Amino acid sequence: xxxxxxxxxxxxxxxxxxxxxxxxxxxxxxxxxxxxxxxxxxxxxxxxxxxxxxxxxxxxxxxxxxxxxxxxxxxxxxxxxxxxxxxxxxxxxxxxxxxxxxxxxxxxxxxxxxxxxxxxxxxxxxxxxxxxxxxxxxxxxxxxxxxxxxxxxxxxxxxxxxxxxxxxxxxxxxxxxxxxxxxxxxxxxxxxxxxxxxxxxxxxxxxxxxxxxxxxxxxxxxxxxxxxxxxx
Amino acid sequence: xxxxxxxxxxxxxxxxxxxxxxxxxxxxxxxxxxxxxxxxxxxxxxxxxxxxxxxxxxxxxxxxxxxxxxxxxxxxxxxxxxxxxxxxxxxxxxxxxxxxxxxxxxxxxxxxxxxxxxxxxxxxxxxxxxxxxxxxxxxxxxxxxxxxxxxxxxxxxxxxxxxxxxxxxxxxxxxxxxxxxxxxxxxxxxxxxxxxxxxxxxxxxxxxxxxxxxxxxxxxxxxxxxxxxxxx
Amino acid sequence: xxxxxxxxxxxxxxxxxxxxxxxxxxxxxxxxxxxxxxxxxxxxxxxxxxxxxxxxxxxxxxxxxxxxxxxxxxxxxxxxxxxxxxxxxxxxxxxxxxxxxxxxxxxxxxxxxxxxxxxxxxxxxxxxxxxxxxxxxxxxxxxxxxxxxxxxxxxxxxxxxxxxxxxxxxxxxxxxxxxxxxxxxxxxxxxxxxxxxxxxxxxxxxxxxxxxxxxxxxxxxxxxxxxxxxxx
Amino acid sequence: xxxxxxxxxxxxxxxxxxxxxxxxxxxxxxxxxxxxxxxxxxxxxxxxxxxxxxxxxxxxxxxxxxxxxxxxxxxxxxxxxxxxxxxxxxxxxxxxxxxxxxxxxxxxxxxxxxxxxxxxxxxxxxxxxxxxxxxxxxxxxxxxxxxxxxxxxxxxxxxxxxxxxxxxxxxxxxxxxxxxxxxxxxxxxxxxxxxxxxxxxxxxxxxxxxxxxxxxxxxxxxxxxxxxxxxx
Numbered sequence: 004x005x006x007x008x009x010x011x012x013x014x015x016x017x018x019x020x021x022x023x024x025x026x027x028x029x030x031x032x033x034x035x036x037x038x039x040x041x042x043x044x045x046x047x048x049x050x051x052x053x054x055x056x057x058x059x060x061x062x063x064x065x066x067x068x069x070x071x072x073x074x075x076x077x078x079x080x081x082x083x084x085x086x087x088x089x090x091x092x093x094x095x096x097x098x099x100x101x102x103x104x105x106x107x108x109x110x111x112x113x114x115x116x117x118x119x120x121x122x123x124x125x126x127x128x129x130x131x132x133x134x135x136x137x138x139x140x141x142x143x144x145x146x147x148x149x150x151x152x153x154x155x156x157x158x159x160x161x162x163x164x165x166x167x168x169x170x171x172x173x174x175x176x177x178x179x180x181x182x183x184x185x186x187x188x189x190x191x192x193x194x195x196x197x198x199x200x201x202x203x204x205x206x207x208x209x210x211x212x213x214x215x216x217x218x219x220x221x222x223x224x225x226x227x228x229x230x231x232x233x234x235x
Numbered sequence: 236x237x238x239x240x241x242x243x244x245x246x247x248x249x250x251x252x253x254x255x256x257x258x259x260x261x262x263x264x265x266x267x268x269x270x271x272x273x274x275x276x277x278x279x280x281x282x283x284x285x286x287x288x289x290x291x292x293x294x295x296x297x298x299x300x301x302x303x304x305x306x307x308x309x310x311x312x313x314x315x316x317x318x319x320x321x322x323x324x325x326x327x328x329x330x331x332x333x334x335x336x337x338x339x340x341x342x343x344x345x346x347x348x349x350x351x352x353x354x355x356x357x358x359x360x361x362x363x364x365x366x367x368x369x370x371x372x373x374x375x376x377x378x379x380x381x382x383x384x385x386x387x388x389x390x391x392x393x394x395x396x397x398x399x400x401x402x403x404x405x406x407x408x409x410x411x412x413x414x415x416x417x418x419x420x421x422x423x424x425x426x427x428x429x430x431x432x433x434x435x436x437x438x439x440x441x442x443x444x445x446x447x448x449x450x451x452x453x454x455x456x457x458x459x460x461x462x463x464x465x466x467x
Numbered sequence: 468x469x470x471x472x473x474x475x476x477x478x479x480x481x482x483x484x485x486x487x488x489x490x491x492x493x494x495x496x497x498x499x500x501x502x503x504x505x506x507x508x509x510x511x512x513x514x515x516x517x518x519x520x521x522x523x524x525x526x527x528x529x530x531x532x533x534x535x536x537x538x539x540x541x542x543x544x545x546x547x548x549x550x551x552x553x554x555x556x557x558x559x560x561x562x563x564x565x566x567x568x569x570x571x572x573x574x575x576x577x578x579x580x581x582x583x584x585x586x587x588x589x590x591x592x593x594x595x596x597x598x599x600x601x602x603x604x605x606x607x608x609x610x611x612x613x614x615x616x617x618x619x620x621x622x623x624x625x626x627x628x629x630x631x632x633x634x635x636x637x638x639x640x641x642x643x644x645x646x647x648x649x650x651x652x653x654x655x656x657x658x659x660x661x662x663x664x665x666x667x668x669x670x671x672x673x674x675x676x677x678x679x680x681x682x683x684x685x686x687x688x689x690x691x692x693x694x695x696x697x698x699x
Numbered sequence: 700x701x702x703x704x705x706x707x708x709x710x711x712x713x714x715x716x717x718x719x720x721x722x723x724x725x726x727x728x729x730x731x732x733x734x735x736x737x738x739x740x741x742x743x744x745x746x747x748x749x750x751x752x753x754x755x756x757x758x759x760x761x762x763x764x765x766x767x768x769x770x771x772x773x774x775x776x777x778x779x780x781x782x783x784x785x786x787x788x789x790x791x792x793x794x795x796x797x798x799x800x801x802x803x804x805x806x807x808x809x810x811x812x813x814x815x816x817x818x819x820x821x822x823x824x825x826x827x828x829x830x831x832x833x834x835x836x837x838x839x840x841x842x843x844x845x846x847x848x849x850x851x852x853x854x855x856x857x858x859x860x861x862x863x864x865x866x867x868x869x870x871x872x873x874x875x876x877x878x879x880x881x882x883x884x885x886x887x888x889x890x891x892x893x894x895x896x897x898x899x900x901x902x903x904x905x906x907x908x909x910x911x912x913x914x915x916x917x918x919x920x921x922x923x924x925x926x927x928x929x930x931x
Binding site for chain 3: 350351352353421424425428431432433435436438439440443444446447449450453457
């Protein structure tokens with residue numbers, strides 16, 4: 004039995020959540036789960052339909068993107084996951100989907116504005132949309148550079164990856180993460196719903212104002228303050 | 236066995252209706268059910284996924300928001316429910332969701348216009364959207380003040396809570412209520428559908444007129460007049 | 468056993484199709500089925516949830532709207548059905564829903580434009596939207612007058628009820644019909660889909676042209692001409 | 700047993716995928732599967748509901764549109780399929796649907812713009828929308844001419860049918876194809892999702908730019924280059 008059996012099993016189960024939550028069509032998504040002690044992560048193999056997937060199909064990859072164990076090729080997005088694990092040590096899991104509304108905002112190259120408490124219960128800034136990559140990055144090691152595009156966007160905006168657990172990559176689609184696979188998948192579903200609500204909000208009122216500061220602070224403290232108590 | 240077993244069981248069943256009706260993602264919603272004789276209500280515990288919920292998990296809370304019975308913390312929206320029960324004695328049940336279209340109208344800070352008979356069969360005014368709270372209310376006892384924001388909106392507009400069983404809280408999401416849990420949950424689903432229809436109506440015809448007075452009166456009388464007969 | 472057992476059973480089954488096709492929320496719809504020899508029709512009782520409905524609950528009503536057999540009150544829309552059966556002798560079944568997109572067009576008080584072959588395969592004109600009724604009609608025998616509003620709209624526009632089997636009643640919702648219950652329910656689902664496609668088409672291209680005459684004629688002949696052959 | 704049993708069985712299974720993927724209402728779609736050695740294809744019979752369909756109902760038709768085997772009339776779109784098989788020898792399967800978003804773009808008479816990598820993973824140009832046919836073509840052998848309208852559009856634009864496996868026919872609906880039935884059905888679902896994302900993208904940002912050239916080239920090479928590796 005593989006010494007990575009545990010993370011393969013959990014990564015498998017998390018991947019199977021994506022179609023159940025309506026976040027993927029066919030194979031358009033993947034979940035990975037890290038073991039930071041071993042400096043590896045388990046990720047979905049490339050192009051395998053969810054209904055045929057098994058825990059043993061999960062591929063074990065190191066934080067430089069090299070396959071450590073597994074018969075199949077890892078997801079084509081593997082290097083993006085690897086870059087995030089290598090540079091953000093407190094991330095336990097990464098999720099990539101092409102969920103419909105989040106992807107539409109990414110294609111529109113716009114941040115998702117913070118319009119309400121559904122959004123503020125999870126993050127207290129707009130969901131960042133990283134600009135499309137430079138031609139040099141694209142021509143080079145594309146998926147690897149996608150990881151750096153994400154890191155750079157957080158650096159430039161002064162965002163904390165522990166505070167903001169989601170991003171849109173312009174022209175592409177969303178990535179989310181979290182301390183474990185459950186949280187990362189949860190964030191992917193929340194991002195899709197928040198994206199959908201923001202879409203509808205702007206149609207109903209093109210001048211809809213962002214959430215006021217007092218509400219943003221309240222929701223931040225409800226979750227993170229010394230007396231945090233959030234949970235519906 | 237708890238002396239509140241009956242309302243715990245019914246509150247549990249009503250909470251389980253929310254995901255079935257597509258009104259909640261994860262734990263974004265809660266139903267409570269009051270026993271006005273005992274001056275308490277049963278409400279969903281905080282942050283428990285619907286698939287793990289049991290009747291015994293329901294928390295019993297008094298009308299000031301103090302827990303009377305229960306091992307878990309009640310929903311973080313509990314104080315809002317408490318304020319409504321305390322001031323509106325004929326309410327038997329309160330429902331809070333973040334259902335997609337109703338929340339979008341709340342985020343857009345607009346009343347849902349009365350455009351047709353689907354709306355008029357349930358209430359004969361626009362669905363009110365209470366403005367976002369003042370900074371003082373937000374910094375204070377937030378969920379408690381949310382209840383007062385709702386009461387104040389009804390007072391200022393001269394609305395009857397027995398006639399209009401739903402409201403949007405600006406930047407936040409909808410609350411509905413009714414004589415029993417069945418009616419309060421029913422109202423939550425009706426509000427979502429009416430919000431969706433109004434969204435589509437305005438897109439199809441930005442100059443769509445509100446329902447004419449004669450139709451509003453007719454629908455009001457069909458439901459409430461001496462010879463009421465409504466039911467499809 | 469009732470002499471109307473057959474139409475009660477078939478009307479029951481047709482009513483049960485509405486929630487399966489996603490055309491009704493709660494009890495917002497009804498199907499009736501006529502027996503023209505007996506000059507009666509079977510219709511859903513008022514306000515009974517679909518999951519509790521049985522064939523025996525169907526109410527038998529004559530073409531003037533009087534109940535002939537049945538323990539429950541017939542649907543509040545019964546008189547509208549009665550008027551249509553009385554004046555349009557070749558209709559075998561009538562369906563009323565508040566399906567989301569069709570109702571949005573009715574609330575927007577606009578005909579659904581004929582934009583493509585999906586529409587033309589079923590009718591070769593815009594789906595008519597009857598204007599809201601006059602205040603006199605509304606104050607009078609409301610549901611009965613709704614039937615006349617439909618008849619008048621067809622008369623004024625020179626439409627044939629055998630050719631065009633659907634209408635929107637302004638501010639209200641759609642009615643469809645057909646030679647039998649299967650066709651009337653089918654038309655209700657087609658109308659909802661055509662309404663949704665037209666909504667999307669106008670958003671994608673506000674100047675989208677109506678279907679050209681040659682295509683309209685072709686589709687009319689494909690279905691009705693001497694060598695009709697349509698069926699996908 | 701029919702010598703075409705194999706393609707009848709596979710064509711049947713592929714047709715049954717359409718309702719499962721949410722791509723058809725009632726009978727609004729059809730899949731065919733070719734046997735190029737025998738110069739025939741199996742296609743769904745006309746007007747049969749999916750729930751009643753059996754493998755034996757599939758009709759065998761030659762590349763001129765003549766029925767070779769089968770008790771029922773083939774789909775009314777059969778001649779369009781025949782033209783494509785006759786002129787595009789490497790196509791193994793053709794799918795026609797009236798899926799909602801793709802049909803809305805066809806009705807709007809617009810190409811679906813390439814806005815992101817979800818699109819670019821499948822084709823690196825806008826999804827072409829063939830103009831509505833001339834009145835002469837419509838009055839003549841309509842379904843046969845629909846095939847030529849598709850061929851002409853590809854010829855005029857210099858597109859390769861092996862590279863671009865989908866088209867919208869203006870005012871009508873989409874056609875997709877592929878080397879086998881699995882790929883052709885897959886393409887029909889991808890087209891619907893890409894159409895939906897493009898719809899949302901333009902609403903969020905009416906000035907959303909097309910995908911930049913470097914990204915288009917990258918995605919083309921990822922799939923087709925000497926070192927192709929795509930698969931999520």
